[in-house]
Amino acid sequence: MTSSTFSSDDTRHMARAIQIARQGLFTTHPNPRVGCVIVKNDDVIGEGWHKVAGQGHAEVNALAQAGGEAKGATAYVTLEPCSHFGRTPPCSQALIDAGISRVISAMEDPNPKVSGNGHRMLMAQGIEVSCGLLNEDAKQLNPGFIKRMTSQAPWVRVKSAMSVDGRTAMASGESQWITGPSARQDVQRLRARSEAIITGVQSVVIDDPSLTVRIEGLDPEQQPLRVVLDSQLRMPVSAKMLGLPGKTLVVCAVQHPERQQALEIAGAEVLCLPGSRINGEIYPKVDLAALLSELASREVNEVLVETGATTAGAFMQQGLVDEWVLYMAPTLMGSDARPVLSMPGINTMGDKIPLTMTQVTQIGGDLRITYAAPSAKA
Numbered sequence: 128m129t130s131s132t133f134s135s136d137d138t139r140h141m142a143r144a145i146q147i148a149r150q151g152l153f154t155t156h157p158n159p160r161v162g163c164v165i166v167k168n169d170d171v172i173g174e175g176w177h178k179v180a181g182q183g184h185a186e187v188n189a190l191a192q193a194g195g196e197a198k199g200a201t202a203y204v205t206l207e208p209c210s211h212f213g214r215t216p217p218c219s220q221a222l223i224d225a226g227i228s229r230v231i232s233a234m235e236d237p238n239p240k241v242s243g244n245g246h247r248m249l250m251a252q253g254i255e256v257s258c259g260l261l262n263e264d265a266k267q268l269n270p271g272f273i274k275r276m277t278s279q280a281p282w283v284r285v286k287s288a289m290s291v292d293g294r295t296a297m298a299s300g301e302s303q304w305i306t307g308p309s310a311r312q313d314v315q316r317l318r319a320r321s322e323a324i325i326t327g328v329q330s331v332v333i334d335d336p337s338l339t340v341r342i343e344g345l346d347p348e349q350q351p352l353r354v355v356l357d358s359q360l361r362m363p364v365s366a367k368m369l370g371l372p373g374k375t376l377v378v379c380a381v382q383h384p385e386r387q388q389a390l391e392i393a394g395a396e397v398l399c400l401p402g403s404r405i406n407g408e409i410y411p412k413v414d415l416a417a418l419l420s421e422l423a424s425r426e427v428n429e430v431l432v433e434t435g436a437t438t439a440g441a442f443m444q445q446g447l448v449d450e451w452v453l454y455m456a457p458t459l460m461g462s463d464a465r466p467v468l469s470m471p472g473i474n475t476m477g478d479k480i481p482l483t484m485t486q487v488t489q490i491g492g493d494l495r496i497t498y499a500a501p502s503a504k505a
Contacts, residue, residue, distance in 0.1 A: 133231070133260045140164045140171070140203045141233055141260045144185075147176045148205045148268050153319040153345060154179050157426035159206055159236075159272040163189040165227070167200035184209065186218040190225050198226030205265045207236040207258070210245040219248040229255040233265030237276035270449065271322075271428030280419045283447055285432040285439050286317055287467050288454040294464035295436060300333045309491025310454045314433075315342050317452060321351050321431040323422055327438040328357035335367050338433065348372045352427065355395075356438060358402075358412050360386040364393040378418055380411045415447055436469040443480065444470050448500040451482065455494045 133141075141164075148162030155161075155177050163185035165173035173196075175188025183191070186208055190197055202208075208218040208230065222230060230249055235258060236242055246256045266273060271282035288305045289295045295305065304311065318324060319340045326338060338353045350373025355362055358380040368375050375395045379387075380402040387397045400418060402411045422430060432442055442448050453467070473479060482498040489495075 133257070136166075136169070137203070137231060137260060140166055140201075141205070141231065142264075143171075143174070144203045144205050145233070145261060145264050145268065147174055148185065150176050151178055153316075153340075153342070154349075156180070156322045156428055157272075159269040161185040161204065161206045161268075163205070164203045165189045165193045165197055165200050166203065167193075167196055172196045172200060184218045187221050190221055193225070199228050200226075201229040201231065202227050203231050203260075205233045205268060207232045207234065207241055207243070208245040208249070209236065209238075209241050210248045217245070217248070219245045222249065223252045223254065227254060230257075231260055232256070232258045233260055234258065234262050237273050239276070269428070271430075274449070275423050275426075275428050279423050280416075281323070281423050281427045281430045282449050283419065283430050283432060283442065284317065284321070284450045284452060285442060285448050286314060286452045286454075287439060288456065289467040290456055290458045290460040290464070292459050292461070292464075293467050294460035295467045296465040297460065298463045298465065300465075303334070305458070305460075306454045306456045306493045307491045310456075310493040310495065313490050313495060314454070315340055317431050318351060318433075319345060321429045322427040323352040323354050323430045325354045325356065325418075325430055325432045325438075326434040328355055328361050329437070330434050331355055331357075331362060331366055331368070337371055338368055339371055339373065350374075351431070352376055352422075352425075354378060354418070354422070354430075356413050356418075356434075359383070360390065360397070362390055362395070364389050366393075369394045378413050380413050415442060415445055419447060436466055440468040440470040443468060443500065444472075446500075450485075451498040451500060453496045453498065454490070455496060457492060 144162040144164045148160045151160040158177060158180045162176045164171055173189040173193030175185045177185045186204060202222055208222055210217050210219045249256050274280060274282045290305060319342050324338050339350050353368050353375040355377045357377050360379045360383040362377050377390055377395045377397045379399050382399055390397050400414055432439055482500060485499050486497040487494060
């Protein structure tokens with residue numbers, strides 16, 4: 128593989144490949160979002176992006192557009208072309224068969240089934256291969272896929288909405304609505320890019336949420352897995368989400384056969400995981416790390432934690448959060464209202480959890496502040 132210096136044209140074409148890959152943000156899971164641009168004699172002759180798992184990958188779609196002109200062309204791909212048979216044939220072979228003479232990848236595929244094999248397959252056929260152009264931008268397309276392939280855990284994104292004084296619900300539990308309609312629609316996009324949404328049973332009891340994606344143009348039947356943390360199986364069989372499209376997984380830590388059967392009849396899947404181990408003791412609460420491992424085994428790349436202060440705080444304190452998306456409304460709710468995170472045991476400045484602010488965006492009348500959590504476990 129060459130380590131050539133990339134030209135400004137190379138950078139421009141890869142930037143375009145990354146741009147079109149984003150069109151698959153809501154639809155490719157569990158596969159990665161990938162874009163491809165094919166260029167010959169400085170002209171773009173083919174573009175493609177991966178749309179839905181089981182259908183053509185980005186390279187195949189771009190080659191279909193390029194046709195016979197692809198011979199001798201350069202392919203810019205945001206992720207190393209695959210080299211194995213999955214739901215579709217290997218893209219490396221498709222590029223070879225089309226007569227592509229040069230392939231530039233933004234990054235190597237973290238999937239152990241590929242991980243350099245695609246590049247080696249191309250080079251064995253005399254194709255010039257370079258890798259690393261706009262690498263960091265390409266990684267941002269697929270944080271969950273990368274983490275699942277390298278750490279066997281999904282990317283965890285916690286979403287919270289609060290007032291300026293850091294409150295997320297009134298003392299009574301009333302919380303609708305803190306933020307405006309634009310921020311709430313933005314949350315729909317966070318849901319749409321996630322394969323699973325985690326909430327706590329108390330949120331279900333109080334708010335009876337749907338936890339569905341409502342975005343125009345998306346298939347209403349294609350919904351993220353709804354995951355309810357319910358240690359004692361208190362989930363009401365009348366919960367609204369049980370009658371909606373998509374699947375609901377209720378996760379408990381204590382066996383209750385009768386309640387489990389009732390929930391399964393109502394349409395839920397019930398999973399009992401071992402209780403949490405704290406200082407050597409087992410407590411009847413769902414082991415969050417074990418849950419994330421289970422979700423990764425189900426090909427979940429990105430998780431959205433959309434719940435109350437206690438559960439969100441537990442994820443944060445256990446170092447399981449990769450990203451915290453905080454919507455802040457220009458309002459005050461008072462000192463009696465509930466805090467945005469409940470994290471007992473932080474008593475000194477030495478106990479505080481550092482965060483890194485990565486983005487601030489105004490959404491309607493609210494602010495969306497995104498933080499990276501350096502305490503997140505790799």
